[in-house]
Amino acid sequence: IQLTQSPSSLSASVGDRVTITCRASQDISSYLTWYQQKPGKAPQLLIYGASTLQSGVPSRFSGSGSGTDFTLTISSLQPEDFATYYCQQFNSYPRTFGQGTKVEIK
Amino acid sequence: EVQLVESGGGLVQPGGSLRLSCAASGFTFSSYWMSWVRQAPGKRLEWVANIYHDGSVGVYGDSVKGRFTISRDNAKNLLHLQMNSLSAEDTAVYYCSREKETRGWRDASDIWGPGTMVTVSS
Numbered sequence: 001i002q003l004t005q006s007p008s009s010l011s012a013s014v015g016d017r018v019t020i021t022c023r024a025s026q027d028i029s030s031y032l033t034w035y036q037q038k039p040g041k042a043p044q045l046l047i048y049g050a051s052t053l054q055s056g057v058p059s060r061f062s063g064s065g066s067g068t069d070f071t072l073t074i075s076s077l078q079p080e081d082f083a084t085y086y087c088q089q090f091n092s093y094p095r096t097f098g099q100g101t102k103v104e105i106k
Numbered sequence: 107e108v109q110l111v112e113s114g115g116g117l118v119q120p121g122g123s124l125r126l127s128c129a130a131s132g133f134t135f136s137s138y139w140m141s142w143v144r145q146a147p148g149k150r151l152e153w154v155a156n157i158y159h160d161g162s163v164g165v166y167g168d169s170v171k172g173r174f175t176i177s178r179d180n181a182k183n184l185l186h187l188q189m190n191s192l193s194a195e196d197t198a199v200y201y202c203s204r205e206k207e208t209r210g211w212r213d214a215s216d217i218w219g220p221g222t223m224v225t226v227s228s
Contacts, residue, residue, distance in 0.1 A: 031211075031213060033213065033214040033215075035151075035215075037151075041220075042201055042218035042219060042220055042221055043143075043151065043201075043215075043218055044218070045214050045215065045216045048206070048208070048213045048214035048216075049208060049213050049214075052208075054214070054216065086150065086151055088151070088153075088214075088215075090211075090212060090213045090214065093165055094153055094165075094167045094168065095141075095153035095156075096153065097150050097151040097152065097153065098150070099150045100150050100151075
């Protein structure tokens with residue numbers, strides 16, 4: 001299963017609403033996970049099951065979608081949110097990742 | 107504190123072997139599937155392999171199948187990745203992670219180690 005994220009990068013300002021999409025090459029139900037990765041650090045889990053917020057993750061992050069089309073939304077971008085975001089599917093093997101979306105400061 | 111710490115990375119020549127380890131603490135290691143994920147410099151994350159609670163089942167990505175072996179020692183809370191026939195394409199940071207379950211279905215890697223760098227070069 002191929003995962004395609006868009007855009008590959010974006011520039012945004014603090015306070016902006018940001019939306020990242022992840023499209024699967026076939027139906028993966030709701031087995032879609034989102035991670036945040038900062039330079040030189042391990043990924044951190046944000047959302048699993050397409051829309052369930054991991055404990056401790058700020059509520060400005062939200063996820064939606066099912067089937068083949070998914071969205072990660074940051075409602076009001078904060079300075080600590082500038083990072084690369086990856087989607088991953090847990091529907092089947094191999095557990096593929098999207099190519100990442102880098103969120104940069106405008 | 108729930109923690110994973112990888113070790114064993116380094117510089118290895120093409121065709122060589124390396125064994126990575128991941129030490130787990132702060133949780134019941136034997137109750138979780140565990141996985142390895144890697145990231146080549148400037149590239150996306152790539153799932154490598156995972157292993158069942160008791161070590162009886164291991165699943166591998168196509169790029170490492172037949173060359174890498176995942177294993178675990180539940181008595182010592184250790185996860186391993188034996189890597190053979192290494193090539194430059196295996197150069198990456200290798201992360202171990204814990205897979206969580208929701209209602210019996212694994213749906214995310216919720217704990218990650220800081221990673222260990224493997225460089226394959228002559």
